[in-house]
Amino acid sequence: MADRYVGFAATGPGRFLTRRLGLPQPVALRRWSAEQPSLDGELLHLTAGKSALEGPGGLAEVLGGAGLTVGVDSERPVAVVLDATGVTGVDTLAEVHAALHPVVRSVADSGRVIVLGAPLDPADHHQAAAQQALEGFTRSLGKEIGRGRTVTLLRLADAGAAESTLRFLLSPKSAYVSGQVIEIGGGAEVTAPADWALPLAGRTALVTGAARGIGEAVAATLARDGARVLCLDVPGAAAELDAVAGRLGGTALALDITSPDAGARILEALPSDGLDILVHNAGITRDRRLANMAAQRWSSVLDVNLASVLRTTDALLAAGGLRTGGRIVATASIAGIAGNAGQTNYAASKAGVAGLVRALAPRAASGHGVTVNAVAPGFIETKMTAAVPLFIREAGRRMNSLGQGGLPADVAETTAWLAHPASGAVNGQVVRVCGQSLLGA
Numbered sequence: 001m002a003d004r005y006v007g008f009a010a011t012g013p014g015r016f017l018t019r020r021l022g023l024p025q026p027v028a029l030r031r032w033s034a035e036q037p038s039l040d041g042e043l044l045h046l047t048a049g050k051s052a053l054e055g056p057g058g059l060a061e062v063l064g065g066a067g068l069t070v071g072v073d074s075e076r077p078v079a080v081v082l083d084a085t086g087v088t089g090v091d092t093l094a095e096v097h098a099a100l101h102p103v104v105r106s107v108a109d110s111g112r113v114i115v116l117g118a119p120l121d122p123a124d125h126h127q128a129a130a131q132q133a134l135e136g137f138t139r140s141l142g143k144e145i146g147r148g149r150t151v152t153l154l155r156l157a158d159a160g161a162a163e164s165t166l167r168f169l170l171s172p173k174s175a176y177v178s179g180q181v182i183e184i185g186g187g188a189e190v191t192a193p194a195d196w197a198l199p200l201a202g203r204t205a206l207v208t209g210a211a212r213g214i215g216e217a218v219a220a221t222l223a224r225d226g227a228r229v230l231c232l233d234v235p236g237a238a239a240e241l242d243a244v245a246g247r248l249g250g251t252a253l254a255l256d257i258t259s260p261d262a263g264a265r266i267l268e269a270l271p272s273d274g275l276d277i278l279v280h281n282a283g284i285t286r287d288r289r290l291a292n293m294a295a296q297r298w299s300s301v302l303d304v305n306l307a308s309v310l311r312t313t314d315a316l317l318a319a320g321g322l323r324t325g326g327r328i329v330a331t332a333s334i335a336g337i338a339g340n341a342g343q344t345n346y347a348a349s350k351a352g353v354a355g356l357v358r359a360l361a362p363r364a365a366s367g368h369g370v371t372v373n374a375v376a377p378g379f380i381e382t383k384m385t386a387a388v389p390l391f392i393r394e395a396g397r398r399m400n401s402l403g404q405g406g407l408p409a410d411v412a413e414t415t416a417w418l419a420h421p422a423s424g425a426v427n428g429q430v431v432r433v434c435g436q437s438l439l440g441a
Contacts, residue, residue: 003381003397006404026403027148029175030110032413038171041078041108043068048095049086052118052157059083059116059159066170077103079112079170084134085156087117088127096137104141110148113141114169117155119185131155135181142179142436143401150178150402150436156425161190164199164422173417176410178401179436187427188365189325199420201226204275206266208257208312209282211237213382214331216244217408218279221416223248227277230269232257257282257308263315274323277419278316280309280330280353285384287342298345305349310356317368324369327419330357331411332376332430338440350376354430361428371427373418378434381405400435 006026008014018025030039045063053059059081063070068079082099086092100113107113115138120128134153142151152169156162162184168174193199205222209215210231219229229250233241238254245252253269255262283305286297309330316322335343336350353374361372379385379396385405388396397405414433417423432440 003404005394005397009403024398024403025146026398027109029148029402029404030172031175031407031409032172036172038067039078039110039112041068041076041111042074043070043079043081043170044074044077044103045070045072046080046082046099046103047086048082048084048099049088049092051083052085053083053116053159057160062159062163062166065163066167068170076106076108077111078108079114080104080107081114081116081166081170083116085116085118087130087134088124089130090126093130093133096134100141104145107145107149110172110175111150112170112174113138113145113149113151114166115151115153117153119155119157119183138181139179139436143438145401148175148402150174152178153181154184155181156184158185158425161185161425163192164190164417164420165426167196168413168417168420173413176402176406176433176435177414177431180431182426182429182431184425186362186365186425187371188369188424190424191325191421193421195226198226199422200277200416203277203421204228204230204271204273205277205279205419206230206232206270206275207279207281208232210244211240212244213384214377214380214408214411215279215281217412218281218415219244219248219250221409221412222277222279222419223250225416227419228271230275232266233282257312258303262308263312263319266312267316267319267321270321275316275321276323276326278313278322278326278328279415279419280312280328282308283331283349285343285346287346289342290344293345301345302349302352305346306352306356309353313356313360317364317370322368322370325421325424326368326370327423328364328370328372329415329418330372330374332357332374334376334378334432334434334437334440337376337430337432338437357430358428365427371418371424373426373428374430375411375414375418376430376432376434377406377411378432378437379405380411380433381407399439400437402435404435406433406435
C-alpha cells in the first residue's frame with residue numbers, strides 16, 4: 001500500500017500544513033537502483049582530535065574507494081564522515097561540535113553523516129566517557145537532522161576492516177538505517193571480493209521464509225549480488241516459492257523449518273561444497289495480550305521464530321555445512337528491543353534471536369570462521385502491515401526519525417552487507433533497520 005502522506009508532505013500545501021501543525025515532514029528516500037547505484041555528490045572528510053586511522057590502507061584510502069569524490073570544503077556534501085577516533089576527553093569532544101556545527105545544515109537531502117569512534121578503553125575512563133558520549137550525540141543528531149538524512153556511529157580500530165561497512169553506509173542501500181552504533185572488529189577474516197559489484201559471486205545462500213515479503217527481497221538481493229540462492233519456505237507456499245526461485249535462477253526447498261529433521265534435510269539439499277550464507281528470515285506472529293494468549297499461540301511463535309533458528313544453526317555448524325568465511329544473518333525485530341503490547345510471544349522470540357547472536361558470534365568466528373549477526377526491522381511496508389488498522393499503521397510509519405515506513409529492500413540490503421565477504425569484522429551485531437524508531441535504543 002502506497003504511503004500517500006509522504007507524497008502529500010512534498011507538495012507546497014503539504015509542507016505548509018505539516019510545518020504549521022508540527023507533523024512529520026518525511027521526504028522520499030533515495031534507494032539503490034541499477035540506474036542510480038550511488039549517491040550523487042561530494043563526501044566531506046573531517047577530523048576531531050588526532051586520528052587513529054591514518055597511514056597506508058587507512059581511512060583516506062578507504063574513503064577514496066567508496067565511489068564519492070572526497071573533499072574538505074564541499075558546500076553541499078552528500079555525505080560527511082567525521083573521524084572522531086582521536087577523541088579522548090571532554091576537551092576534544094568540543095572538536096566534534098566545531099567540526100559538524102558549521103556543515104550539518106548543508107548536507108544534501110537523503111545524505112549521510114557517519115561518525116567514526118574508537119573502541120572504549122577500559123583502562124582509561126576519560127577516553128571511555130568521551131567515546132561513549134559520541135553515542136548519545138549521534139542518536140540525538142539522527143533525530144533532529146531531518147530531510148531523509150541518516151546518522152550512524154562506527155566504532156573501529158582499523159579502517160580497512162570497515163571498508164564494506166563504509167561502502168554500504170555511503171550508498172543508497174542504507175537509506176533506512178539510522179541512529180545505529182556498529183562495532184567493527186573481533187570477527188572473522190575480511191576478504192575483499194574480486195568484483196565489488198558482484199561480491200557474492202561463487203557463493204551459495206540459503207534464505208528461509210523466501211516465498212514472499214522480506215524473505216523474497218533478501219533472496220533477490222543476494223542473487224543480484226551474485227549468490228546462488230536456495231529458497232526455503234513451508235510446503236503450503238510451494239507455488240510462490242517455485243516462482244521466486246525460478247525467477248532468481250535458484251532452487252526451491254519446500255520444508256517446514258520446525259520439523260525435527262529440518263537440519264538434516266537442509267544438509268542433504270546443499271551443494272557438495274557447502275553453504276556460505278544462512279539467512280534465518282522465517283517468522284510468524286500470533287498476537288494476543290498475555291491474559292488472552294493460549295499456550296499454542298505462545299509455543300508456535302517461539303518454535304518458528306527462535307527454536308528452529310537454534311536447531312538449524314546448531315545442525316549446520318556441527319556438520320560443517322557452513323564453510324569457513326560463512327555468514328549467518330538472523331532476523332530479530334525492534335519488538336524484541338522495545339517490547340510491544342499484544343506480542344509477548346513474538347518479542348520474546350526476537351529478543352532470543354539477539355541473545356543467540358551475541359553469545360554465538362565469538363565462538364562461531366573462532367571455531368568455524370563464521371560471523372553471526374542480526375537485522376532488526378521496524379515498521380516495514382508488507383502485505384501484513386497493509387492489513388493493520390489505519391491509525392495504528394500511520395503511527396508505525398511516523399514513529400521514527402525518517403517519518404515513514406521502510407521497504408523489504410531495506411532489510412535485504414542490510415542483510416547483503418552483513419553477508420559480504422569483506423564484512424568479516426562485523427560480528428555479534430544487531431542492526432536495526434527502522435529509520436531510527438523512536439522506541440527502543
